[in-house]
Amino acid sequence: MEHQHKEHALLAEDFNANEPRVNWHDETLWWIRQKRDKIAWSIPEWEELREAASRIKHNVLGNLHDYLLEFERKAQENGAIVHWAADAAEHNKIVLQLLQEQGVKRMVKSKSMLTEECHLNPYLDEHGIEVIDTDLGERIVQLAKEPPSHIVLPCIHKKKEEIGELFHEHLGTPAGNADPKFLTAAARQHLRKEFIQSRVAITGVNFAVAETGEMVVCTNEGNADMGAHLADVHIACMGIEKIIPQRKHLGVFLRLLARSATGQPITTYSSHFRSPKAGQQLHIVLVDNGRSRQLGREDFRNSLKCIRCGACMNTCPVYRRSGGHSYHNAIAGPIGAILAPNLDMKEYADLPFASTLCGSCSNVCPVKIDIHQQLYKWRQVITQEGYAKKTKAAGMHAMNIVLSKPGIYKTAGGVGRWVMRTFPAVVNNGMNPWFKQREMPAPPKQSFADWYKKNRPE
Amino acid sequence: MSRESILAAIKNNQPDHQALPDLDAFRRPDTGDPAAFKKVVEALGGQVFEISSYTEIQALIAEHYTDLNKVVAIQDSYLPGAATQWETGDGRQLEDVDLAIIPGQFGVAENGAIWITENEVKVRVLPFITQHLAVVVAAKDILATMHDAYEERIARPESGFGVFIAGPSKTADIEQSLVLGAHGAKSLTVFLYTPKP
Numbered sequence: 001m002e003h004q005h006k007e008h009a010l011l012a013e014d015f016n017a018n019e020p021r022v023n024w025h026d027e028t029l030w031w032i033r034q035k036r037d038k039i040a041w042s043i044p045e046w047e048e049l050r051e052a053a054s055r056i057k058h059n060v061l062g063n064l065h066d067y068l069l070e071f072e073r074k075a076q077e078n079g080a081i082v083h084w085a086a087d088a089a090e091h092n093k094i095v096l097q098l099l100q101e102q103g104v105k106r107m108v109k110s111k112s113m114l115t116e117e118c119h120l121n122p123y124l125d126e127h128g129i130e131v132i133d134t135d136l137g138e139r140i141v142q143l144a145k146e147p148p149s150h151i152v153l154p155c156i157h158k159k160k161e162e163i164g165e166l167f168h169e170h171l172g173t174p175a176g177n178a179d180p181k182f183l184t185a186a187a188r189q190h191l192r193k194e195f196i197q198s199r200v201a202i203t204g205v206n207f208a209v210a211e212t213g214e215m216v217v218c219t220n221e222g223n224a225d226m227g228a229h230l231a232d233v234h235i236a237c238m239g240i241e242k243i244i245p246q247r248k249h250l251g252v253f254l255r256l257l258a259r260s261a262t263g264q265p266i267t268t269y270s271s272h273f274r275s276p277k278a279g280q281q282l283h284i285v286l287v288d289n290g291r292s293r294q295l296g297r298e299d300f301r302n303s304l305k306c307i308r309c310g311a312c313m314n315t316c317p318v319y320r321r322s323g324g325h326s327y328h329n330a331i332a333g334p335i336g337a338i339l340a341p342n343l344d345m346k347e348y349a350d351l352p353f354a355s356t357l358c359g360s361c362s363n364v365c366p367v368k369i370d371i372h373q374q375l376y377k378w379r380q381v382i383t384q385e386g387y388a389k390k391t392k393a394a395g396m397h398a399m400n401i402v403l404s405k406p407g408i409y410k411t412a413g414g415v416g417r418w419v420m421r422t423f424p425a426v427v428n429n430g431m432n433p434w435f436k437q438r439e440m441p442a443p444p445k446q447s448f449a450d451w452y453k454k455n456r457p458e
Numbered sequence: 459m460s461r462e463s464i465l466a467a468i469k470n471n472q473p474d475h476q477a478l479p480d481l482d483a484f485r486r487p488d489t490g491d492p493a494a495f496k497k498v499v500e501a502l503g504g505q506v507f508e509i510s511s512y513t514e515i516q517a518l519i520a521e522h523y524t525d526l527n528k529v530v531a532i533q534d535s536y537l538p539g540a541a542t543q544w545e546t547g548d549g550r551q552l553e554d555v556d557l558a559i560i561p562g563q564f565g566v567a568e569n570g571a572i573w574i575t576e577n578e579v580k581v582r583v584l585p586f587i588t589q590h591l592a593v594v595v596a597a598k599d600i601l602a603t604m605h606d607a608y609e610e611r612i613a614r615p616e617s618g619f620g621v622f623i624a625g626p627s628k629t630a631d632i633e634q635s636l637v638l639g640a641h642g643a644k645s646l647t648v649f650l651y652t653p654k655p
Contacts, residue, residue, distance in 0.1 A: 028633075048484070051479070052479045052484070055479045056478060059477065059478045061473055062474055064468050064472050065468045069465070086464055136631040136632070136640060140631065153634075155631055156634075160635075163632055180632035180635035180637055184629055184632065184637040184639070184640060185639070187640075188640065192553075195641070196553060212615050214615060221629050222640060223640070225582075225586040225621070225642065229549055230548070232548075240464070247613065247614070248481060248608040248613065251481065251607065252481065252484075252604075252605075254622070255569075255603070264502075265498060265568065265569035268624055268628060268642065269621055269624075269642065270571070272620040273619060275618035275619075277582055277618065277619070279548075288467070292467035292468045292471055295468060295472055
């Protein structure tokens, strides 16, 4: 199997080289998961809300064709200009053309995972246009020339000292100052200048309402609003699955989104953009990029219900210990691992295997996507299509022989325990992938079958 | 054109129709509790003052803010002598506003959010670009949940732009340390108004 990138396990190994950092990453994300639990459990009807959200999204998937047409018509009535892009390349071309019409060389963008998915920034850079990411975390990773490692917390992999150094180099803050409050104030000043000078602003979209043709954008920082309200041209880029049927459905999703994401009751700003302000142009770019194909995959279409809260990442034992960059995809974690193979099955063949299938992701998902089931199903599809790693396939073949013949299983178990006890170095070495960054468990003296024979009640 | 091919692919691939769920069970009409609302706003980093007359606003501002050079008040009754002619321009004229005092249509007790539209603030960027934000909300306009908000008060859009604001602008992007004052207003004050009977 050939990759442009190293695969997940190897990238995770890089991330695990720094043990204190991995522990911090692990514990911090788990702390956010606990905040999510606390606020979710404070709402007695939480489970009913999840069910309602999941059913609304199911209705959307079944009527997406008509809802998109309704949204387009309403948005046009509101004075917006609607564009359609089949893939990332077409999306980028549309945005570039709009920017060239305005003659801008530098503009602001608020957080949009879609533009990350489409690799818009490097594309515009090639055409001489500089994008200033305005979400603080995104600006930090942009200055570090890295992609975001988490969809809600883009620089969760970075320590404040590294951020202090980046700001010293790029924004001229004093060397050695790594105080979050001070650094945030410096970024506020720096980015205020960018908001004021920018004639065009790009934003993402959290929800687009078919009934009204409006778009809702959620931020805590206020960066989407600072950009969009000051610009002459607002370009909103959205995947076609962001549609919801009616305005009242926002009540369900706005209750779930921030609580699931960070454990807040709601984001600071939930902005409803319906029509352009006087004298402004509002462009909406509707992007497919594989979504209509995923819609046709019965086992995987529910992944399109995702509202990008990141709860599945915060809870995932593999994500927390391997870091977002090890997924080599714009969207990391469990949800990224079921979305990415639809885009390129060969390139992302490793991702559905980066899971313990523990099911925690499905349990916290606010729209009840069966994430771990889909991970398991992708493994089967990927193996059938011949994209699974050779060693993985060989291992599975050997497991099949051992597990299907009780005699061989019994002998192999006894030999294994004896070897691990007598020559621990045989398994506790770098050749064994299970030994990397882990301790092997102590081998038990007897097998479960022997224990059961001795201990079962007569 | 991509529009037709995208729509055709969706039509071909979309699953069977499923009915939308009924949301009425989530409603909590008549239970909007101003005390609960106040508690959530404070937990979000805002401060809440209960007032019975707009004339109390001036003294509270003098007491709790320093260095206010430019103040915008949407109603003269909020603060006599506030800036005038601030509305003309593309929004950039508000770059030096220290405090904006604006009306909120209603608040939501479950999350501390206040609904504000372009109709009241006139210039969309005002509540974001101002260094500090103060919102006047009537205690009788506190609703229980977001469902009540969308069903009772904003079932239809009444302006080109509307926003729920819950607390001051904030970020925790640097090592999850919460910092108030990211790009929007650095502080939020709510004047919860109950007229004297």
